[in-house]
Amino acid sequence: MRLFVGLDVSSFDMKVCILNGEGEKLNAFTVTNDLPGATLLKERLLHCIDDQEIDVLKIGLESTSVYSFHPSMFLHHDEDLKVFGAKVFVMNPKQIANFKKSYSDMNKTDEIDAFVIADYLRFGRNQMSVVKESQYVALQQLTRSRYQLIRMMTKEKQHFLQHLSYKCNTFSQEVDSSVFGNAMMELFLEKYSLEELAHLPLEELAAFLQEKGKNRFGDPKCVATSIQKAVRSSYRLDKVVEDSMDVILGTSIEVIRTFQKQIKEIDKAIKKLMAGLTHTLESIPGIGPVFAAGIIAEIGQIDRFDDETKVAKYAGLYWRKHQSG
Template sequence: MRLFVGLDVSSFDMKGCILDQEGSKVDTFTVSNDLPGATVLKERILGLAKGRKVESVKIGLESTSVYSFHPSMFLHYDEDLKVFDTQVFVINPKQIANFKKSYSDMNKTDEIDAFVIADYVRFGRNQMSIVKESQYVALQQLTRSRYHLVKMMTKEKQHFLQHLNFKCSNFSHEVDSSAFGNAMMDLFLERYSLEELAQMPLDELAAFLQEHGKNRFSDPDKVATSIQRAVRSSYRLDKVVEDSMDLLLGTSIELIRSFQKQIKEIDKAITRLMTGLSQTLETIPGIGPVYAAGIIAEIGQIERFEDESKIAKYAGLYWRKHQSGRFTAEDTSLSRQGNEYLRYYLVEAANSVRRQIPEYREFYQKKCLEVPKHQHKRALVLTARKLVRLVDALLRKRQVFAQERCVKI
């Protein structure tokens, strides 16, 4: 006999429903979402399992941020439950919502949701167990936090450019240098007015850039000239507005630098953890410890996936088929579902790898030429999908990368 447990988890409690292999309700209950409540849940499952000669227990929970993490790990690691070949599945809520649509006239309550989750697990629709080792969990928290910091920094950079366009409307057109370089940001922090920048001696401005840019400008005079050209051709602002823009630019710069500092600290922590983890992804040219960590943290044990196509689908790197009768659509959109963190790190890694490995560079260029619009974005996603095959092969076979054995598409 087999038991299927569905748990609807909230910050306060867990609503449970236990079904047998025929789909009949064996038990329903509510326990608190804490260690005592999880212990009661465990004892309840064990009592039913022992009394019915149960061969296996499958437990399903929706992925509800931190609320499902602790109970899933508690149930997965429990030695008493392992006797009954217990498996724990953390399921995408969208999958449960879609599955629930097959039931007609069903209300939305926590008790009903627990039943639907149990029935979903009973049908065997979810085959992937949770990530096991603590190293993967630790890496996952770090790489996901880094992802959110990068997103916030990107958004702040957009705000910065918007404010910069107010202050110096021609900067982006005239200046052939990043506005986010250390020298440029220090220049904006000084809160020079446009007139001051326009009248500043060229050699003084060039010396400022070279000093704050740590001598990284190959031609500081040329950059200084372009800045003054942009300043002189830009619209002038009222002093009140310009002062406001200076304040906002300074605030954005401080935020961006703070994000950069925190990302560096997280990168150091990721690198330390990766030194103790056996993996071969870093042998791929273009993939360092951060990108490797982001991929490994979300994949976990490669054995959780049947093959590379399952990894691609888990990451959302697949295109839905649209077919009816003899018609098959050729133009279909990329799935918007999947693990956004894994998709991000795979795409970023692919962008780095295609600059290092000729095969991936040629593949990227080929895909760019296939369409007139969104060439880079489409080609990069397709390159990331190709990279999934290589990642799967190296992790599954525990091999190091070798150009002559590079996985072909």
């Protein structure tokens, strides 16, 4: 017996349609999209296949962000369904939408969508279950969160530079040192006025930079000289405006440091997961730990693919042949 189960998933429920190998509807019902609902779905599936010899059991649902994640993982890992060789497919909604065009006179309802998904499975054009194992799902969430934090930190740094140009408009042009190094950040947190910086003894400023920079400056006196040159050539602000810029810069520095701290925490978690995964990606020139983790997270277990062409197609890196006549 061959069974094909289509699920149309929303945030609050799942429409279920079960077809046999001939396309006959055996059952259709609705369950809630939560643990009790998924458990009920499993029980009804097991009841449907009770005392039957099952050759194929495929369960399909569209990829709908977080809504499809939990039911797909629940059904994929369920031991009772594994006994019957159940395979779970999370499919691109575009595939289902294109397939549905062949049903030209069909309405658009969730129940019908569940039927279309089940019928798509029945045609057997889906050879690979794209549900990833837990460690790859965890790695994917970590790498995507890291990417989001990097984007947010970049935006915050742009915000910082914009307000730095208000306080000292020639700083970025004159000072040949990273604005976002620890020494520079500490300098801005001191909230010196431009006049105070301009008249600060050069040796004292150089010593401050060397201390906060943990002796990483090759020539701290040269950097201190360039800072004072930038300060003296910059426009002066009213005190009330300069004070407000100091508050904004200080706040921005704390936000940037928070992002940096969180990125380090995520990097530790990524490193721990990567230690348990065998791979050779970092042997490729230009591929470091970050890129390797991101690639592995998105691809998942490599044995899901028959060869490199399947990987390329999964990534969208292929060209379809168009030939006629």
